[in-house]
Amino acid sequence: xxxxxxxxPTDFSGAAKTALMxxxxxxxxxxxxxxxxxxxxxxxxxxxxxxxxxxxxxxxxQKIATKHARGPAKVRVKLxxxxxxxxxxxxxxxxxxxxxxxxxxxxxxxxARALLGSVTERVVRLSTCPVLxxxx
Numbered sequence: 393x394x395x396x397x398x399x400x401p402t403d404f405s406g407a408a409k410t411a412l413m414x415x416x417x418x419x420x421x422x423x424x425x426x427x428x429x430x431x432x433x434x435x436x437x438x439x440x441x442x443x444x445x446x447x448x449x450x451x452x453x454q455k456i457a458t459k460h461a462r463g464p465a466k467v468r469v470k471l472x473x474x475x476x477x478x479x480x481x482x483x484x485x486x487x488x489x490x491x492x493x494x495x496x497x498x499x500x501x502x503x504a505r506a507l508l509g510s511v512t513e514r515v516v517r518l519s520t521c522p523v524l525x526x527x528x
Contacts, residue, residue, distance in 0.1 A: 399490040407496035407528040419465040478514035496528040
C-alpha cells in the first residue's frame with residue numbers, strides 16, 4: 393500500500409533524523425511527511441525561557457523542512473503546544489488523517505523503562521493508525 397500522509401515526530405535527535413529519512417523514502421514518489429515537535433512549556437507559566445524555547449523549536453522545524461523539501465513529496469512542519477507528547481501525537485495524527493506514524497524507539501528495558509517510560513510505546517497503544525517503530 394502506498395503511503396500518502398506520514399506523521400514523523402521529532403525531538404531533534406539523531407534517532408528522530410533516522411525516522412525522518414525513512415519517512416522521506418516512503419513518500420519519494422509523492423505524498424506528505426508532516427514533521428511535528430511537541431513543545432512542553434514550563435509548568436510555571438509564560439516565561440522568557442519558554443518563549444525562547446518555542447521560537448528555537450519553530451526555527452529548527454523550519455530548517456528541517458527547508459533542507460528536505462524536494463521532489464514530488466511535500467514536507468510540512470507543525471509545533472504542537474500540548475501537554476502529553478503521546479496524546480498530542482495521536483490526536484494530531486487523527487486530525488491530519490495520517491496513514492502511518494514513524495518514530496524511533498530506544499528499546500529500554502527494566503528500571504530505565506520504568507523510570508523513563510516510553511512515548512513510542514504509548515503512541516503504539518493509543519494510535520488508531522499504524523505506527524512504524526525503528527529500533528535505535
